[in-house]
Amino acid sequence: MANVTIFGAGYVGVPTGAHFARTHTVTVYDPDARKVQSINDVIEKKSDSLHIHEKGLIELLQENHENIHATSDILEALEDPEIIFIAVGTPPNEKGRANLKYVCAAAEQIAKNIKNDCVVLNKSTVPPGTAYLVKEIIENNRVNDVKISVGSCPEFLAEGTAIEDLRTPDRIVYGCDDQDALDRVTDFFLYLHGKATLCPMSTVSSEVTKYAANALLATKISFMNSLAMLCDSIGANVREVQDGVGKDTRIGRKFLNASMGYGGSCFPKDTMAIAEYGQLFKSPLEIIESTIKVNDKTTNYFTEKIIETFGSDLSGKNFIVWGIGFKARTDDLRESKPVQVAKELMDRGAHVHIYDTVAGALTNFVNENNCYEGKFTLHHEQYEMVSEAIDGLVIGNEHEKFRNLNIKILKIMRGKHIYDGKNILNNRLIKDLIASGFTYKSIGKDSVASEIEKNKLISFLKNEYMD
Template structure:
C-alpha cells in the first residue's frame, strides 16, 4: 500500500483517487473548500451528491472511506506521499493551446512543501515536454533536500463511465526517464492491475500517446461525419455504412457513430492543442486539422437542417431538446453540441424547452447561459413540455430514454419534426413516425424516411461520368 496525493478534485482527480483507494492511501488536494467539503461529506456518508456526476463514484468513495480524504491543507496533502499525481485543469487559451499555469502552480507548491523523496506524475493532458518543465520548476523552488522524479501518466477516462474505465482499463500508460522511478510506478499499479495492462515508456512517449489516442478517436468520428453528409446527399444510410465498415477488424466498431459532432472536455481541446503544437514545431498535422474542420462543419450542417425547415426567423417557434450534456449521463456541457444548437435557435428568436436525465446538466445550463434567461425553460420530466405549441423535437445525446420515444405523446406537437442529432432512432421507429406524419432529419440517414431520388443520381452520372 502506497501513500498517494492527487492535485485536483475534478472529473479526473476524484474518480482516480476513489479507484486508487481500493488498495492505497489517498489524499485529494484542492484549494476549493466547497469541493473538498463536498467530497468529505460523501466519504463520511453524510451526503449523496457530488459536484461532478459520475456513475458509481459516490458508492466507490464510501466503500473505500478508510483510505481516502480530501483537504485544502497543503501540508496535510504533502505528508509523506510516495507518488503525487497532478490532475489540475489545462483549459485551452484563445490559440487552442493548453494553459499550463495550474500545472506549474502545483509544481511550485510541491517543491515548497514536500519533505520526502517521491515521484510526481502529470495526469492532466499536457503538451509534450511538460514533465521536463515541471521538473525544472520543482528543482528551482525545492526547499528540502529530497529527490523528486517527474514523469507522465495521462488519463484515458470517458465521462459517464470513468469508474468502470479505471477498474478495467485497456491499458495504463505512464512514462519516466528515471528507471528507478518507473519501476516504483509499475509496482504501484500492480496492486490494482495485471502486468499485461501496463504500458511503461519514456516521458515524452507517454505525453504524445495521450494526444495521439484522442486525436485518432476524434478523427474516426469526423471521418464518419463527413461520410454522413455524403450519405444524405446521395441517399445512403450512414448507420448501414458504419456497420459494414465496423465489422472490419482492422477498423473496429468503436467511435464510428456519426452525429452532429463530438464535444466534451477532451476531444475538442486535445485535437486543437496537438494541432497547434505541430504548427509551432513546423510539423503540421493536416489530418487532425481536417478533423477539427469537419467537426465544426457537421454541427453547422445539422443546425441548418432545423433552420431550413422553419426559416431564418424563429421568433414564434418552440423546440424541445432532449439531452443537453455533451453525452449521455454527464453534467458536463463543455463543447456540448446540443448547447450550441440551443444557442443558435435562441439567437434566432426561438424558445427552447430542455430536458436531461442528469439534473446537474440542467443546472449547469442555467449557470453558463445567463444572457439567454427567458429564452429557455428546463424540465425534469421527459414529456412534461410536449404540447400543441411545440414545433420540433431535437435529440441531443444518446441516452436510452431518447431511443424509443412514446409516439402517442408526441402526436399533439404543432410541428411534427424530429431532428435526431445522435442518429439513435431505429429504422422501424423512423418509418412508423413517417406514417404518422412526422418529418425525420438526422446526420446521414434521412433516406430511411425519404425515398432516394434515383433519377437525380442517374442524371448526375450521365452528365459527369460519361467522358
C-alpha cells in the first residue's frame, strides 16, 4: 500500500483517486474548496451529489471511504506522498496547443512543499517533453533536499465508463527514465492489476502514446464519417458497411460508428494538439490534420440536412434535441456536437427544446449559453415538449432511451422530421416512421428511408467509367 496524492478534482482525478483507494491511501488535492467539499460530503455519505457526473463514482468513493479524502490545503496534500499524479486541466489555446500553466503551477507547488522522496507522474494529457519541463521546474524551485523523479502516466478513460475503464483497463501506460522510479510505479500498479496489463516505457514514449491512441481512434471515426457521406450519395447503408469492416479482426468494430462527429474533452483537444505539435517540429501529421477537417465537415453536413428541409431562415420553427451531452451518460458539453447543432438552429431563429437523461448536462447548457437565453427551453421528461408546434426532432447522443421512439406520441408534431445524429435507430423502426408519414435523415443510412437510385448509378458509370 502506498500514499498517493492526486492534483486535480476533475473528470480524471476523482475517478482515478477512487480507483486507487481500493488498495492505496489517496489524497485528492484541488484549490477549489467547493469541489473538495463536494467530494468529502459524498465520501462521508452526507450527500449523493458530486460536481461531476460519472456512473458508479459515488458508490466507489463511499465503498473506499477509509482510504480517500479531499483537501484544498497544499501542506496536507503533500505531507508524505510516495507517488503524486498531476491530473489538472490542459485546455487548448486558440492554436490548439495544450495550455500547461496548471501543470507548471502544480510542479512549483510540489517543489516548494514536498518534504520526502517521491515520484511525480503527469496524468494530464500533455505534449511530449512536459515531464522534463516539470522536472526542471521542481529542481529550480525545490526547497528541501529530497529526490523527486518525474515521469508520465497518461489516462485512457472514457467519460461515462471511467470507473469500469479503471477497473479493467486494456493496458496501463507509464514511463520514467529513472529505472528505480519506474520499478516503484510498477510495484504500485501490481496492487491493482496483473503484470500483463502494465506497459512501462521511457518518459517521452509514454507521452506520445496517449496522443497516438486518441488520434488513431478519432481517425477511425472520421474515416467512417467520410464513407458515410459517400454512402448517402450512392444509396449504401453505412451501418452495414461498419459491420462488414469491423468484423475484420485486424480493424475491429470499436470507434467505427458514423455520426455527426466526435466531441468531448479528449479527441478534439488531443488531435489538434498533436497536429500542432507536429507542425512545430516540421513533421506534419497529415492524416490527423485530415481527421480534424472531416470531423468539422461532418457536423456541417448533418446540420445542412435540417436546413435543406426548412431553408436558412428558421424563425418560428421549433426543434427538439434529445441528448445535449457530447455522448450518453455524461454532463460534459465540451466540443459537444449536439450543442453545436442546437446553436446553429438558434442562430438561424429557431427555438430549441432540450432534454437529456443527465440533469447536470442541462444545468451546464444553461451556464455555458447565457447569450441564448429565451431561445431554448429545458425539459426533464423525454416527451413533455412534444406538441403541434414542433417541426423536427434531433437525436443528439446514443442513449438507449432514444433508440425506441414512441411514434404515436411523435405524430402530434406538425413537422414530421427525424434527424438521427448518432445513427441509432434500427431499420425496422425507420420504416415504421416512414409509413407513418415521417422523413428520416442520418449520416450514411438515408437509403433505409428511400429507394436506391439504380439508374443514376448506372448512368454515372456509363458516363465516367467507359472508354
